[in-house]
Each structure stands twice: as structure tokens, then as C-alpha cells.
Amino acid sequence: MPLYEHVFIARQDVSSQQVDQMSDGFKSIIEEGGGKVSMVESWGLRSLTYKIKKNRKGHYVRLNIEAPTAAVLEMERQMRIHDDVLRFLTVRVDELDPNPAALLSSRGGRDDRRGGRDDRGPRRDRDDRPRRDDRPRRDDRPARDDAAKTETKGSA
Numbered sequence: 001m002p003l004y005e006h007v008f009i010a011r012q013d014v015s016s017q018q019v020d021q022m023s024d025g026f027k028s029i030i031e032e033g034g035g036k037v038s039m040v041e042s043w044g045l046r047s048l049t050y051k052i053k054k055n056r057k058g059h060y061v062r063l064n065i066e067a068p069t070a071a072v073l074e075m076e077r078q079m080r081i082h083d084d085v086l087r088f089l090t091v092r093v094d095e096l097d098p099n100p101a102a103l104l105s106s107r108g109g110r111d112d113r114r115g116g117r118d119d120r121g122p123r124r125d126r127d128d129r130p131r132r133d134d135r136p137r138r139d140d141r142p143a144r145d146d147a148a149k150t151e152t153k154g155s156a
Contacts, residue, residue: 001035003096004065004072008079008088009058012045019059022084026063029075035067038096043104052086064096 008026010019019042027037043060052058065072072090079085 001066001068002072003093004063004067004090005093005096006063006065006072006075006088006090007060008063009048009052009060009086011053011084011086012055012057012059014059014084016042016044016059018084019061022082023061023063026075026078029078030063030065030067030071033067033071033074035065035071037063037065037067039064039098041101043101055086058086062101064098065090066096 010022014022023040023042027040030037039062041062041064043062045057045059047057048055076088076090079088
């Protein structure tokens with residue numbers, strides 16, 4: 001039987017309990033079609049990259065599915081009809097990943113990396129940098145008015 005990973009996004013106005021009921025309903029559609037859902041993973045309410053149907057946030061849910069194609073197509077048809085589903089994506093995979101999504105496990109590590117510059121030492125001021133001789137400094141450059149006068153004298 002083919003294996004699928006399926007993610008859907010529900011509206012932000014829907015409660016977490018209603019999202020669980022929705023995922024149970026979609027799970028029952030798969031089971032009625034002769035398949036099984038091995039994992040239901042809720043990613044919670046997350047910000048969307050761009051507005052979808054006037055929503056800035058959405059409840060993300062991932063399903064690992066082992067089912068015939070007809071059952072998956074029926075579930076997708078039901079999702080198109082459902083008003084609370086903003087978007088969905090189904091991808092056929094060679095094997096299902098039983099681990100939680102990397103999206104959820106990387107949250108803590110990202111904050112640690114942002115921690116600062118402590119491991120690299122304090123930041124140097126720009127005046128501490130060595131001067132490049134090929135680029136003049138501001139005080140070495142002629143003023144704008146002087147540059148304009150020299151251009152007009154040379155062209156006359």
C-alpha cells in the first residue's frame with residue numbers, strides 16, 4: 001500500500017479541540033477507505049508566511065498515512081469542501097518517518113545559536129579596523145561643490 005505524509009492548515013479561529021475533531025474525522029475517512037493513519041502530529045497555532053483567506057495564523061497538523069490512493073483522494077475532496085481548512089498538501093513517500101517533525105525539535109537550538117557573540121568575543125568598533133590604503137577616507141575626498149566646479153572648468 002502507498003505511504004503518504006499529509007499536512008493541513010486549519011483557520012486560526014478554530015479551537016484546538018475542534019482541530020483534533022477534524023483530524024479524527026479525516027482519519028476515519030482514511031480508515032473507511034481501507035487504510036490506516038499511523039501518526040497524527042499537531043504543530044499548534046503558527047504564523048503564516050502570507051495571509052490566506054484573511055488569516056495570519058493557522059493550526060498545522062501532520063498525518064502519516066498508509067492507504068490506497070482512492071481513500072487519500074476522498075480525504076482531499078472532503079478537505080476542499082471543509083470551510084475551516086485553509087490549505088493542505090499530500091506527498092507520497094518511500095517510508096514514513098516516525099520521529100517528530102524537525103520543525104518542532106529545532107526550536108530550542110535556534111534560540112541557543114542566537115544567544116549572542118559571547119563565544120566569539122566582543123565586537124570590535126569600526127575604528128579598530130585596519131585602514132585600506134586603496135580607498136580614501138571621507139576627509140580625504142574633495143567637497144561636492146569643489147568637484148562640480150572642476151568638472152565645469154574642464155569642459156569649457
